[in-house]
Amino acid sequence: MSLRAFRTITLVGSMALIASAAMAANDARLSNGKSMYGTPVDARTAIKEVNVATTGAVNVSCGDVVAFRNADKTFAWKFDVIGHRDVDLQSIAPAGFANKPLRIHVATNDMERN
Template sequence: MKFNFSKAAIAATLLMSFAGANAMAQVADPFGTPANSAMPEREIAMSNSTKYVNVAQGEVVKFVSHGKSFTWKFDTFGMQPFSFSKIAPQGFDGANATVYLGTNPLYRGH
């Protein structure tokens, strides 16, 4: 009986670890996700001379350039700066810009 209980405990532990890994896989993309263009909190004009953009975690931003646009939700837990080219459509101005993420007071839990 003891041997079977050990197997059951190991199986339960493995099952829970897989469930946790699956839940983490469904958490936000490292850079955020595309968003509905009708819901941006603000709009940022981009050009090839744009060096950086500052956004907050959870913020929805519409990026515009030469009549083109896309909207992005920065629903990420990460705080590391990254290249704008990671989220921008190919050929969109500002590809060399760096995105800096600021903390959102709602994410702090205070």
């Protein structure tokens, strides 16, 4: 294989990888329609409560159930994040719940394998 052909294949492969990563970042749904960040749950099952108005970032473990409170509104989420990537609260909260960004850092839990 020539150097030119190798460079062309590498460039095309890199562009495809970048395009697929960009599409994945914009689409937080799996093929079955569920969120790739977890699922909404009943707030009574939460192990932790976060006041959105006074918090800048949150650390959770995969599998944790967290209740988020903003004034008189509350919702809860069970984090089951693919790749344990950070989650922006606005991407999982009900419409109109969060008026500012809030990063949620999701770590592996003790029961997961690395």
